[in-house]
Amino acid sequence: MVYPFKEIEEKWQKEWARQKIFAVHPDSKRKKYYLLEMFPYPSGKIHMGHVRNYTIGDVAARFKMMQGYNVLHPMGFDAFGQPAENAAIKNKTQPDIWTHKCIEWMRQELKKMGFSYDWDREVSTCDSEYYKWNQWIFLKMFEQGLAYKKEASVNWCPSCETTLANEEVVDGGCWRCDTKVEQKDLKQWFLKITAYKERLLEDLKQLMDWPERVLAMQTNWIGKSLGVEIYFRLKSSDKIIPVFTTRVDTIFGATYIVLAPEYPLVKEIIGGKPQEKEVLKFIDKVSKESKVVRTATDVKKEGVFTGSYAVNPVNNEEVPIWVADYCLMEYGTGAIMAVPCHDQRDFLFAKEHDLPMRVVIQPSAVPAVGGSAFGGSRQPSARDMSEAYEGDGIQVNSGQFDGLPNQEAKVKIAQWMEKTSIGKIQTHWRLRDWLISRQRYWGTPIPVIYCAKCGIVPVPYENLPVELPKEAPFTGEGGSPLAKVKEFAEVKCPECKSQARRETDTMATFFDSSWYFLRFCSPKFSQEPFDKPEVKYWMPVDQYIGGIEHAILHLLYSRFFTKFFKDLGMLDFGSQPQAGQPAAGAAGADEPFNRLLAQGMVLKDGAVMSKSRGNIVDPDSMIKKYGADTLRLFILFAAPPETELEWDDRGIEGAFKFLNRVWRIQNNFPAKNSGGQAGSRPITGKAWREKDKAGPALIRAMHKTIKKVTEDIQDFKFNTAIASLMELVNTIYQSDTDKEVFSNLIIMLGPFVPHFSEEAWQMMGNQESIFKTPWPKYDPHMLVEETVTIVIQVNGKLRSKIDVPADISEDKLKELVLADAKLKPWIQNKPLKNFILVPKKLVNLVV
Ligand SMILES: [Zn+2]
Numbered sequence: 001m002v003y004p005f006k007e008i009e010e011k012w013q014k015e016w017a018r019q020k021i022f023a024v025h026p027d028s029k030r031k032k033y034y035l036l037e038m039f040p041y042p043s044g045k046i047h048m049g050h051v052r053n054y055t056i057g058d059v060a061a062r063f064k065m066m067q068g069y070n071v072l073h074p075m076g077f078d079a080f081g082q083p084a085e086n087a088a089i090k091n092k093t094q095p096d097i098w099t100h101k102c103i104e105w106m107r108q109e110l111k112k113m114g115f116s117y118d119w120d121r122e123v124s125t126c127d128s129e130y131y132k133w134n135q136w137i138f139l140k141m142f143e144q145g146l147a148y149k150k151e152a153s154v155n156w157c158p159s160c161e162t163t164l165a166n167e168e169v170v171d172g173g174c175w176r177c178d179t180k181v182e183q184k185d186l187k188q189w190f191l192k193i194t195a196y197k198e199r200l201l202e203d204l205k206q207l208m209d210w211p212e213r214v215l216a217m218q219t220n221w222i223g224k225s226l227g228v229e230i231y232f233r234l235k236s237s238d239k240i241i242p243v244f245t246t247r248v249d250t251i252f253g254a255t256y257i258v259l260a261p262e263y264p265l266v267k268e269i270i271g272g273k274p275q276e277k278e279v280l281k282f283i284d285k286v287s288k289e290s291k292v293v294r295t296a297t298d299v300k301k302e303g304v305f306t307g308s309y310a311v312n313p314v315n316n317e318e319v320p321i322w323v324a325d326y327c328l329m330e331y332g333t334g335a336i337m338a339v340p341c342h343d344q345r346d347f348l349f350a351k352e353h354d355l356p357m358r359v360v361i362q363p364s365a366v367p368a369v370g371g372s373a374f375g376g377s378r379q380p381s382a383r384d385m386s387e388a389y390e391g392d393g394i395q396v397n398s399g400q401f402d403g404l405p406n407q408e409a410k411v412k413i414a415q416w417m418e419k420t421s422i423g424k425i426q427t428h429w430r431l432r433d434w435l436i437s438r439q440r441y442w443g444t445p446i447p448v449i450y451c452a453k454c455g456i457v458p459v460p461y462e463n464l465p466v467e468l469p470k471e472a473p474f475t476g477e478g479g480s481p482l483a484k485v486k487e488f489a490e491v492k493c494p495e496c497k498s499q500a501r502r503e504t505d506t507m508a509t510f511f512d513s514s515w516y517f518l519r520f521c522s523p524k525f526s527q528e529p530f531d532k533p534e535v536k537y538w539m540p541v542d543q544y545i546g547g548i549e550h551a552i553l554h555l556l557y558s559r560f561f562t563k564f565f566k567d568l569g570m571l572d573f574g575s576q577p578q579a580g581q582p583a584a585g586a587a588g589a590d591e592p593f594n595r596l597l598a599q600g601m602v603l604k605d606g607a608v609m610s611k612s613r614g615n616i617v618d619p620d621s622m623i624k625k626y627g628a629d630t631l632r633l634f635i636l637f638a639a640p641p642e643t644e645l646e647w648d649d650r651g652i653e654g655a656f657k658f659l660n661r662v663w664r665i666q667n668n669f670p671a672k673n674s675g676g677q678a679g680s681r682p683i684t685g686k687a688w689r690e691k692d693k694a695g696p697a698l699i700r701a702m703h704k705t706i707k708k709v710t711e712d713i714q715d716f717k718f719n720t721a722i723a724s725l726m727e728l729v730n731t732i733y734q735s736d737t738d739k740e741v742f743s744n745l746i747i748m749l750g751p752f753v754p755h756f757s758e759e760a761w762q763m764m765g766n767q768e769s770i771f772k773t774p775w776p777k778y779d780p781h782m783l784v785e786e787t788v789t790i791v792i793q794v795n796g797k798l799r800s801k802i803d804v805p806a807d808i809s810e811d812k813l814k815e816l817v818l819a820d821a822k823l824k825p826w827i828q829n830k831p832l833k834n835f836i837l838v839p840k841k842l843v844n845l846v847v
């Protein structure tokens with residue numbers, strides 16, 4: 001007998017929607033729980049990664065519901081972005097039509113998985129009721145000076161034909177298409193995220209329930225480090241060349257100086273020198289090269305000696321001054337101190353031009369095998385090195401700082417330099433402002449107007465939203481399609497009413513997702529982006545679940561936006577305790593996500609599922625073959641949520657068999673307990689024997705399982721929770737049972753296989769949804785194993801007593817008896833002749 005999953009799943013999906021059992025409203029008398037999974041980009045189909053992410057969230061949401069929480073579990077679509085535009089070009093349609101079709105398909109697929117979403121709260125970021133608020137937020141930031149326009153050298157993806165944020169450049173390539181990113185000088189809109197750098201860094205300490213690696217990635221990205229501006233003096237005059245470094249621990253190894261060809265002092269120091277002509281020729285040549293070529297890592301670096309020297313202020317050593325193409329005027333001071341032994345670029349340049357090198361940091365433990373920078377040598381010297389050593393270690397050749405660990409020396413050297421006025425401490429940050437302009441159509445229009453008389457004029461609030469024109473020319477050839485729509489681009493200036501031009505760049509889509517979790521609290525609110533009292537009740541998100549790829553981008557931007565709203569006076573969650581809730585959450589009043597789980601990827605044949613590899617397993621086909629519950633059960637059982645999951649056809653078969661096994665127990669349940677019908681079916685497998693009371697062993701097993709499953713779900717150890725439910729099913733199979741045990745089994749299966757459990761629950765005669773049934777509690781007294789006292793004799797005389805579990809095996813008992821310390825004097829060194837056992841009573845040792 002195979003359980004009829006298709007009818008059951010369709011039936012309950014309809015029934016849950018009809019009863020609206022997942023629709024929620026603030027209720028000050030109940031504890032709230034906000035569970036959120038990162039909303040998807042509507043590509044049209046859900047993939048196994050989505051299934052995994054959303055199933056993990058669904059288990060937690062249903063579990064909290066059954067624990068009595070008022071659970072907010074919303075879903076929506078991150079619907080702007082480039083793929084829609086590319087699809088429109090390819091299929092000769094409009095991004096709007098294409099995207100809404102995709103959303104429609106995807107919503108159906110999500111519904112087929114039976115997720116417990118409050119669909120009344122669905123939002124799509126491409127709808128003007130949503131992106132109107134992006135524009136509103138932008139204007140607020142503009143008023144505060146946090147949104148500004150500037151000309152800068154920016155990242156440019158030639159394939160996507162748009163600019164990219166620093167966070168969107170991964171290993172030198174575009175995060176979306178991997179194309180090598182170029183630099184372009186453009187006038188662009190930025191958000192001043194750097195105004196929040198101190199708080200973004202400091203508040204990471206509050207996020208106790210975030211994965212370590214995400215915290216480390218954000219810390220590193222914000223990149224606060226100790227820097228020093230060091231004053232090198234010209235040998236020939238008193239002129240100073242300041243250089244900036246974050247590696248002041250390597251200053252004793254600075255063996256030459258490099259100036260940018262555009263550096264103002266260059267012409268002065270080469271004047272009248274034999275090198276003058278050659279240097280001028282070089283400067284002229286470099287001035288015609290692009291910055292991209294000059295800084296590219298795979299192009300050989302060129303440079304020339306100026307004939308002049310500077311003095312390294314820490315040891316008064318004379319160091320040659322060079323001019324090189326890779327030194328740019330706009331980075332730092334336009335001058336670099338070169339430390340060939342501890343900087344790879346300097347290393348290559350020094351080798352090329354035969355410049356002096358000196359080791360000043362020695363690895364604390366030199367690896368014995370080759371492959372290290374020092375080629376395995378115990379006494380590192382520059383000559384032996386095959387590459388620069390950029391790691392940590394111990395100071396050498398560094399005067400009074402020799403022998404110190406370099407991180408400690410860094411602080412001491414900086415302080416000493418400041419004290420002796422040869423340098424100045426400066427905190428260095430890696431974080432840069434967030435570039436949000438995109439030269440694309442399918443995004444939120446940036447709400448500003450350019451007027452020849454008034455300059456940059458923000459669109460007045462009452463004129464929002466600035467709506468995207470429904471139609472635009474999608475040719476895929478250069479420039480923003482919006483700029484080509486006359487009716488959109490040409491406007492009257494809101495201030496002086498003369499002819500003006502609208503901004504035709506749109507916002508990066510990460511803007512949209514930086515606050516959607518707030519919109520979910522009051523998705524239809526029409527006065528502001530969100531309704532403060534509703535946000536106060538629901539926020540912060542108690543549990544957030546999504547991919548590790550957002551560790552820096554989305555998760556950093558969302559934290560920035562939340563802090564911005566807090567400063568606007570729009571948020572006050574966490575600051576005042578609500579009835580029945582702890583005071584501030586683990587995170588403070590301006591951190592959006594209390595707990596974060598980054599789920600692992602789904603692999604097949606050891607690789608991430610992808611079209612090009614041809615190893616995709618389509619969720620829809622699995623639902624058709626086995627049902628959503630089986631798919632959910634397999635995904636949850638195959639691996640803990642944070643680790644990678646290897647797809648296994650036998651695994652899903654096994655999950656299906658397990659559900660059928662429980663189904664058979666259910667159907668052998670006597671008629672009076674099962675709501676009538678099941679009992680009339682033929683009994684197969686082990687006959688159901690109802691007793692007034694189950695045996696104590698089974699009751700104990702039930703309580704143990706309740707404890708284990710409850711704790712495991714709380715800790716997101718779903719695989720071991722399911723394993724103990726499987727064990728309980730085995731125990732039920734092997735013994736008599738009763739209604740309580742079976743009921744609790746079905747309740748505990750609820751979060752994992754919701755349709756199946758709901759059906760079984762109804763068949764047992766229950767009227768109300770299983771998800772409105774309280775989660776079972778265990779009795780701590782029932783966790784104690786039943787024990788018996790065994791009397792121990794040696795040669796017939798009572799010598800000891802021990803308590804052992806009633807069901808102990810003979811071998812285990814023998815082991816325990818012989819280890820009993822009280823027997824030592826009586827059996828010492830004497831061979832054991834006999835071991836006589838009277839079960840559950842007595843042992844006699846004959847020695
Ligand atoms: Zn690209």
Ligand SMILES: [Zn+2]
Pocket residue numbers: 451452453454455493494495496497498500
């Ligand atoms: Zn004007």
